Amino acid sequence: MASPPTSSASHRLFDPAGAACPHATYRDLLDTDPVATMPLSQGAIISRYEDVVFALRNPEIFSSEVSEKLDLGTERPMIPQQIDPPRQTRYRKLLDPFFSRRRMKNLEPAIRRNAASLIESFLESGQCEFNQQFAIPLPGQAFLHLFGLPMEDLSLFLQLKNGIIRPQQQAADPFDAAEIDSIRSRAGQTIYAYFSELIPIRRASPREDLMSSLVSAEIDGTPLSEEEILDICYLQILAGLDTVTATLGCLIAYLAANPEQQRRIYEQPSQIEGAIEELLRWETPVTGVPRIVTQDTEIAGTPLRAGEMVMLLLGAANIDSNEFDEAENVDFERSRNRHIAFGAGHHRCLGSHLARLELRVALEEWHALIPPYSIRAGEVPTYSPGIREVQYLPLSWTARR
């Protein structure tokens, strides 16, 4: 059958109906329109692995300084995601050790306890709605441990994060632009105020947590200013919660729908790490990242103009057959897997060690405690586009007596 017109492929990317299974759309873009026009001509969508990696590695042409184009309730660019090298590199040098594999490992016992306790709360009922009951709270709890904050603040942080990312859900009229703006900016102001109050508290009595590290941190002998600390903390809420929630949902939804692959995990739990990497590639929950073109250039023969927005489509790049052997085959033992689900280059995910820890612990506890599971009969999971969160994931299993 002939492919649909390519312009519709770029539209389908933003359509919730296509979010459950975007691979056919990715394939259309890779094969026929690797530098496509975004809906409403808002810029370009770049799909091929080689081109996406080139853009990620050349921030002087593809800048991350997009804060004025994307309203996320901020007063300044978020650090380090919305600034370019060389400033960004100085922050990464400071922050990378705070997020090292070794430092994150300290959080493992707490994350494991939280995962087990969430599962215990619904295990006997033989069913759950995975997103609300597991995938949303677990990363929120990990975030609170990282910052040394009380668990009672979980619902506040979830509400603030949603106020920024999906303010429509909190609006009386989801089409009222003024109301949406005010919800988002109120959430932003509350985040700044919350962390502003915490800074002097941790300065006065430091602990073993991220905020204590930030208040005593220096770059070239100069302590971070209050604004810098706030701009780092603000990003943590947006970068570290929904991404893990979305990945947990995509992973478990895939395994629920593919019993053969699920059986592999039960029979050989040592495959969990390979499964996580392969499903990060296949599902790519953060489907794309934005950049702004700084100078006239071209990609794959298509001209791009200075000032134009581009979307680097990580999801499509991750199934590009020029990079991945049998790209459409989900293989937990894939020998070479240079997926870019965490990005690449200067802005590669700062939290990838924490993310991998959360995912591994969650999958280990889940498969140790829950018997084989499936999508609840007669129900259909629903996905969101952009960040592919499985917003509704009803699961069931036979409860042990």
Ligand code: HEM
């Ligand atoms: C599976 C979960 C996650 C995925 C798929 C993911 C994905 C990504 C991607 C694709 C980028 C690159 C953005 C760009 O190039 O513009 C990124 C950057 C970032 N991520 Fe993650 N992320 C995850 C979890 C986390 C967690 C748990 C944290 C915090 C603890 C975090 C913090 C960050 C930060 C701070 C950046 C910006 C880095 C910079 O600009 O230098 N992420 N992430």
